[in-house]
Amino acid sequence: MSGTTPAARPLPTPRTRAGQEGLDALLAGPGKALIGLDFDGTLAPIVADPERARAHPEAVPALAALAPKVAAVAVVTGRPAEVAVRNGAFADVPGLEHLVVLGHYGAERWDARSGEITAPAPHPGVEAVRAELPGLLEGSGTWVEDKGRAVAVHTRRAPDPQAAFDALRAPLTDLATRHGLIVEPGRMVLELRPPGMDKGVALSDFAREIGAGSVLYAGDDLGDLPAYAAVDALRSDGTPGLLVCSGSDEVTELRERADLVVDGPEGVVALLAALAERLD
Numbered sequence: 389m390s391g392t393t394p395a396a397r398p399l400p401t402p403r404t405r406a407g408q409e410g411l412d413a414l415l416a417g418p419g420k421a422l423i424g425l426d427f428d429g430t431l432a433p434i435v436a437d438p439e440r441a442r443a444h445p446e447a448v449p450a451l452a453a454l455a456p457k458v459a460a461v462a463v464v465t466g467r468p469a470e471v472a473v474r475n476g477a478f479a480d481v482p483g484l485e486h487l488v489v490l491g492h493y494g495a496e497r498w499d500a501r502s503g504e505i506t507a508p509a510p511h512p513g514v515e516a517v518r519a520e521l522p523g524l525l526e527g528s529g530t531w532v533e534d535k536g537r538a539v540a541v542h543t544r545r546a547p548d549p550q551a552a553f554d555a556l557r558a559p560l561t562d563l564a565t566r567h568g569l570i571v572e573p574g575r576m577v578l579e580l581r582p583p584g585m586d587k588g589v590a591l592s593d594f595a596r597e598i599g600a601g602s603v604l605y606a607g608d609d610l611g612d613l614p615a616y617a618a619v620d621a622l623r624s625d626g627t628p629g630l631l632v633c634s635g636s637d638e639v640t641e642l643r644e645r646a647d648l649v650v651d652g653p654e655g656v657v658a659l660l661a662a663l664a665e666r667l668d
Contacts, residue, residue: 396665397658400648402630406623407647410630413602414458418667420601421458424591424615425656427465427472429608430634433653434575436544438533443476444653446661452483453664459598463489464587466572466579466611468536469496469505479503492537493581493611494590510537511582513567520563528552538581549576574609575638588614595622606632606656609639616645632659 402408414421425431432441455461461484465472469491473479478487478500489498496507518539521532529546532539541560546552553576561571564580572579572586587607595603595618603622605615619629633646634656643649650659 397662399662399666400650400659402647404647406628407630410602410604410623410628410647413628414604414630414663415666417601418458420599422595422598422600422603423454423458423461423660424594424603424605425461425463426587426607426609426612426615426634427463427467427476429575429653430606430612430656431463431476431653434608437531438540438542441475444657446657447653448477448481448484450657450660450664451478451487452481454660454667455484455486457664457667458486459600460594461487462591462594463487464494464590464605464615465489465491466493466535466538466540466581466587467491469498469507471535473498488594490590490594492535493585493587494593495537495582495585507537511569513564513569513582514538514580516567517563517569517580524559524563525556528556530556533577535579535581538579540577540579542577544576553578572611574611579611586614587612588616588618591615592618592621595627600627603627603629604632605629606634606650606659607642608634608652610641612642613645616642632656 428441431447432443435441469489472489484500487500498505531542531545543549543552560578564571569580570583603619605619616631619631623629631647633642633649634652635649
């Protein structure tokens with residue numbers, strides 16, 4: 389008895405014309421396509437303790453199936469590159485040779501081919517902020533994540549996470565400004581980091597480096613808005629793009645801007661897998 393080939397999973401339909409043009413360009417010319425992906429909330433579910441964040445179980449298989457068929461896959465994250473590589477289990481995976489991790493918003497870069505990380509010297513303001521934070525945060529119920537080149541104040545564990553977030557935003561902004569840093573707000577987190585780099589700069593620079601003919605970017609949080617703006621700019625210059633939102637009830641700005649909204653990391657992974665199947 390002859391076997392049957394399983395039906396390929398369907399690709400979701402973008403709700404905008406620009407998004408459909410981006411998807412069409414990716415499918416027509418995958419060898420020049422760049423797949424850009426946030427990590428937390430996009431490839432990995434959001435958890436109370438960021439140190440316990442791990443990529444969705446099907447993320448690496450989906451990426452390994454898709455990466456050889458496109459120009460490159462870039463994980464663009466505020467995390468240190470080393471942490472994203474470890475928590476994503478991206479190292480030494482057959483098929484992921486075209487993967488790069490742009491950590492600290494592009495200040496660090498890990499290449500799967502070499503397994504090496506390149507990065508400039510840390511900003512001196514980060515050490516100064518690190519020393520002052522304990523006194524500023526005493527009794528707030530918050531938790532500080534030390535990212536090496538940045539520090540992030542998480543309010544998700546506080547008795548009232550949103551109230552703590554709102555109360556700390558101004559004093560943390562003042563602290564950051566005094567030491568030459570900026571504050572990047574996110575989902576119950578305020579990150580103090582050096583200026584000059586964001587996910588939009590990192591994505592644009594990498595797209596130019598590889599000569600991308602189309603760009604897909606998926607994210608879930610406010611820090612992904614610069615990457616969305618970068619894709620919009622690329623579209624204006626003639627490079628088609630698809631904006632994907634890893635759906636969240638906590639952040640509506642991306643949902644409103646996206647061409648395609650999927651159901652969190654599970655939906656992102658399903659989209660990547662469907663693309664890999666379609667490109668076979």
